[in-house]
Amino acid sequence: MDYIxxxxxxxxxxxxxxxxxxxxxxxxxxxxxxxxxFCEQAGTSFRAMQEKGLDPVVRKIEIExxxxxxxxxxxxxxxxxxRKGARFIFVQDIFNATNGTHIVxxxxxxxxxxxxxxSRGDLLASAFSQYL
Amino acid sequence: MDYIxxxxxxxxxxxxxxxxxxxxxxxxxxxxxxxxxFCEQAGTSFRAMQEKGLDPVVRKIEIExxxxxxxxxxxxxxxxxxRKGARFIFVQDIFNATNGTHIVxxxxxxxxxxxxxxSRGDLLASAFSQYL
Amino acid sequence: MDYIxxxxxxxxxxxxxxxxxxxxxxxxxxxxxxxxxFCEQAGTSFRAMQEKGLDPVVRKIEIExxxxxxxxxxxxxxxxxxRKGARFIFVQDIFNATNGTHIVxxxxxxxxxxxxxxSRGDLLASAFSQYL
Amino acid sequence: MDYIxxxxxxxxxxxxxxxxxxxxxxxxxxxxxxxxxFCEQAGTSFRAMQEKGLDPVVRKIEIExxxxxxxxxxxxxxxxxxRKGARFIFVQDIFNATNGTHIVxxxxxxxxxxxxxxSRGDLLASAFSQYL
Numbered sequence: 001m002d003y004i005x006x007x008x009x010x011x012x013x014x015x016x017x018x019x020x021x022x023x024x025x026x027x028x029x030x031x032x033x034x035x036x037x038f039c040e041q042a043g044t045s046f047r048a049m050q051e052k053g054l055d056p057v058v059r060k061i062e063i064e065x066x067x068x069x070x071x072x073x074x075x076x077x078x079x080x081x082x083r084k085g086a087r088f089i090f091v092q093d094i095f096n097a098t099n100g101t102h103i104v105x106x107x108x109x110x111x112x113x114x115x116x117x118x119s120r121g122d123l124l125a126s127a128f129s130q131y132l
Numbered sequence: 133m134d135y136i137x138x139x140x141x142x143x144x145x146x147x148x149x150x151x152x153x154x155x156x157x158x159x160x161x162x163x164x165x166x167x168x169x170f171c172e173q174a175g176t177s178f179r180a181m182q183e184k185g186l187d188p189v190v191r192k193i194e195i196e197x198x199x200x201x202x203x204x205x206x207x208x209x210x211x212x213x214x215r216k217g218a219r220f221i222f223v224q225d226i227f228n229a230t231n232g233t234h235i236v237x238x239x240x241x242x243x244x245x246x247x248x249x250x251s252r253g254d255l256l257a258s259a260f261s262q263y264l
Numbered sequence: 265m266d267y268i269x270x271x272x273x274x275x276x277x278x279x280x281x282x283x284x285x286x287x288x289x290x291x292x293x294x295x296x297x298x299x300x301x302f303c304e305q306a307g308t309s310f311r312a313m314q315e316k317g318l319d320p321v322v323r324k325i326e327i328e329x330x331x332x333x334x335x336x337x338x339x340x341x342x343x344x345x346x347r348k349g350a351r352f353i354f355v356q357d358i359f360n361a362t363n364g365t366h367i368v369x370x371x372x373x374x375x376x377x378x379x380x381x382x383s384r385g386d387l388l389a390s391a392f393s394q395y396l
Numbered sequence: 397m398d399y400i401x402x403x404x405x406x407x408x409x410x411x412x413x414x415x416x417x418x419x420x421x422x423x424x425x426x427x428x429x430x431x432x433x434f435c436e437q438a439g440t441s442f443r444a445m446q447e448k449g450l451d452p453v454v455r456k457i458e459i460e461x462x463x464x465x466x467x468x469x470x471x472x473x474x475x476x477x478x479r480k481g482a483r484f485i486f487v488q489d490i491f492n493a494t495n496g497t498h499i500v501x502x503x504x505x506x507x508x509x510x511x512x513x514x515s516r517g518d519l520l521a522s523a524f525s526q527y528l
Contacts, residue, residue, distance in 0.1 A: 013432050013442055014289065014425055016282040018335060019182070023278045024190045025160035029410055032157070036409050040468075046409055047467040050151070058156045062194045071282060071443040072436075145300050145310055146293055146421060148414040150467060155410045161278055168277050172336075178277055179335040203311040203414060204304075283446070288454045289424035296421070314415070322420045326458045 003078040004131050005038040008097055010074045021068035027104050028061065031092050034077040035108070044127045054123055055113040059087070063106040069096065075103060083132050086121045087111055135210040136263050137170040140229055142206045153200035159236050160193065163224050166209040167240070176259045186255055187245040191219070195238040201228065207235060215264050218253045219243055267342040268395050269302040272361055274338045285332035291368050292325065295356050298341040299372070308391045318387055319377040323351070327370040333360065339367060347396050350375055350385045399474040400527050401434040404493055406470045417464035423500050424457065427488050430473040431504070440523045450519055451509040455483070459502040465492065471499060479528050482507055482517045 009030055017023040036046050049056060069075060074097040081090050087109050094104040112124045125132060141162055149155040168178050181188060201207060206229040213222045219241050226236040244256045257264060273294055281287040300310050313320060333339060338361040345354050351373050358368040376388045389396060405426055413419040432442050445452060465471060470493040477486050483505050490500040508520045521528060 012425065012429055014281055014287045014428060017278055018280040018282065018284055019187065019189075020282055023164075024193070025157045025164070025278065028157035028160060029408065032155075032410060033408055045468055055151065057151075057200075058197055060194075060196045061156070062192075064192045065190055068189075072441055144293065144297055146296060146413055146419045149410055150412040150414065150416055152414055157410060161276065164278060165276055177336055204309055283451065283453075288457070289421050289428070292421035292424060296419075319415065321415075321464075322461055324458075324460045325420070326456075328456045329454055332453075 003080050003093075005034065005041060005079045007034060007037055007077055008074055009033065009077055011069050011071065013071055016071050021070050024063075024065060027063060027065070027094065027106070030075065030077055030094060031061075031063075031090075031104075031106055031108060034079050034092060035090055035110075038079055039127075042128055042131065049124075049127075052123070053115050054119075055116070056088075056110050056124060057113055058108060059111050060109040061106060063104060065104060067096070067101050067103050069103055074098065081128065081131055083121065083125055083128075086118065088121060088124060088128075135212050135225075137166065137173060137211045139166060139169055139209055140206055141165065141209055143201050143203065145203055148203050153202050156195075156197060159195060159197070159226065159238070162207065162209055162226060163193075163195075163222075163236075163238055163240060166211050166224060167222055167242075170211055171259075174260055174263065181256075181259075184255070185247050186251075187248070188220075188242050188256060189245055190240060191243050192241040193238060195236060197236060199228070199233050199235050201235055206230065213260065213263055215253065215257055215260075218250065220253060220256060220260075267344050267357075269298065269305060269343045271298060271301055271341055272338055273297065273341055275333050275335065277335055280335050285334050288327075288329060291327060291329070291358065291370070294339065294341055294358060295325075295327075295354075295368075295370055295372060298343050298356060299354055299374075302343055303391075306392055306395065313388075313391075316387075317379050318383075319380070320352075320374050320388060321377055322372060323375050324373040325370060327368060329368060330366050331360070333367055338362065345392065345395055347385065347389055347392075350382065352376070352385060352388060352392075399476050399489075401430065401437060401475045403430060403433055403473055404470055405429065405473055407465050407467065409467055412467050417466050420459075420461060423459060423461070423490065423502070426471065426473055426490060427457075427459075427486075427500075427502055427504060430475050430488060431486055431506075434475055435523075438524055438527065445520075445523075448519070449511050450515075451512070452484075452506050452520060453509055454504060455507050456505040457502060459500060461500060462498050463492070465499055470494065477524065477527055479517065479521055479524075482514065484508070484517060484520060484524075 076097040090108040147158045208229040222240040340361040354372040472493040486504040
């Protein structure tokens with residue numbers, strides 16, 4: 001896989017539930033953190049986009065839970081993206097940073113609202129032009 | 133749709149993020165609450181299952197975000213389920229309780245570990261026999 | 265104690281951490297839910313206040329953890345309030361709804377910003393006049 | 397102040413609520429992360445303690461919110477500790493990492509359960525002997 005962005009994230013103890021593993025909702029947080037930090041690296045930011053009236057919203061998430069993470073573990077969160085018309089598709093994988101176990105595979109579909117209406121995404125595409 | 137369980141859940145103000153809408157990860161919490169409360173209605177509980185060495189785990193979630201919820205709103209969270217071999221499929225829909233707007237459609241695949249190993253799910257199936 | 269507002273809140277399974285008890289941060293959520301629902305009962309709401317340029321912010325919280333809550337339990341969350349100049353003091357107690365065990369005692373100090381500056385709180389006080 | 401542990405933590409976008417600032421409950425998470433990461437630096441961990449039947453629990457938190465953090469900001473979270481009999485007192489301060497603004501001042505009281513009963517804390521004290 002040719003990921004365009006990778007980052008390590010350490011599990012926070014409060015994210016581990018009574019089953020002793022990271023609760024499944026927290027992975028959506030990890031995926032969001034990774035997309036947003038990628039945006040910053042790409043020279044923009046969530047906040048900057050909002051200030052321009054540009055509002056990227058998640059339309060769909062498909063997430064497979066392949067293995068689990070627990071207390072004290074660190075993940076490697078990886079991302080690549082492609083554009084399909086007005087939709088931006090983020091393919092995101094999370095691995096155990098220590099042993100490489102594949103934890104989560106997700107496909108996240110984002111569309112971009114401009115002034116509250118669905119846009120063709122050209123502004124977002126230009127921000128990410130070097131990655132598309 | 134013939135849902136087998138419905139419940140109302142009110143948005144908590146802290147679940148609304150800086151975009152002014154419920155953050156997408158919180159919907160996984162709402163879906164989990166609904167499955168767990170359904171289990172209780174079905175005469176079992178998450179805790180009771182864990183005590184028997186039965187560990188239902190989410191294997192896959194497909195979630196579509198069709199519209200958003202915000203401060204002060206209440207949702208109607210609806211569920212139906214079916215069994216496909218070792219997998220239990222929960223089809224879950226969330227509507228705005230006031231105006232009926234369809235907010236989220238999700239398909240959640242759960243498998244059941246028994247003593248740490250993937251089971252055929254017969255114990256879980258017997259708990260849910262009246263719904264399958 | 266003469267509480268002016270009481271409500272039941274059920275523990276959500278994901279709020280229970282790997283120690284098997286509700287993580288301490290979640291109690292701040294319960295306290296906030298109780299204050300906000302009390303506001304609604306008092307005829308106003310967090311959202312309505314924000315729309316008027318009124319921004320109640322928490323200045324200080326003192327919280328004692330006396331006992332714990334776990335999976336499947338329901339709490340009774342109780343509130344009374346008083347005004348001390350520009351400060352509104354919420355005294356909040358959480359009890360196990362089943363057996364009455366005192367779980368949490370908290371004193372929450374709220375001040376009110378108007379258009380971004382600390383106000384004397386007269387607008388907020390008038391909203392709560394029947395309780396002060 | 398002579399802090400014994402400092403770390404940077406970046407605000408996650410989902411931690412910012414509809415008021416545009418980090419929701420007050422999240423600071424309890426930041427404080428916990430800092431205590432737990434300090435424990436790791438001190439050669440132990442939350443998980444290791446739990447495995448020994450040692451269960452540090454928060455008994456009391458006093459937290460003052462002096463200023464706020466928002467999207468894209470990074471904090472410097474600082475800690476010092478002292479022992480008062482069976483109680484361990486963590487004094488924790490959070491500053492804006494960029495401009496030094498004092499965001500939060502907190503005093504967190506922790507006691508240590510051993511096999512479910514309140515202990516004198518000697519095991520925990522020995523783990524932290526170099527800091528007390």
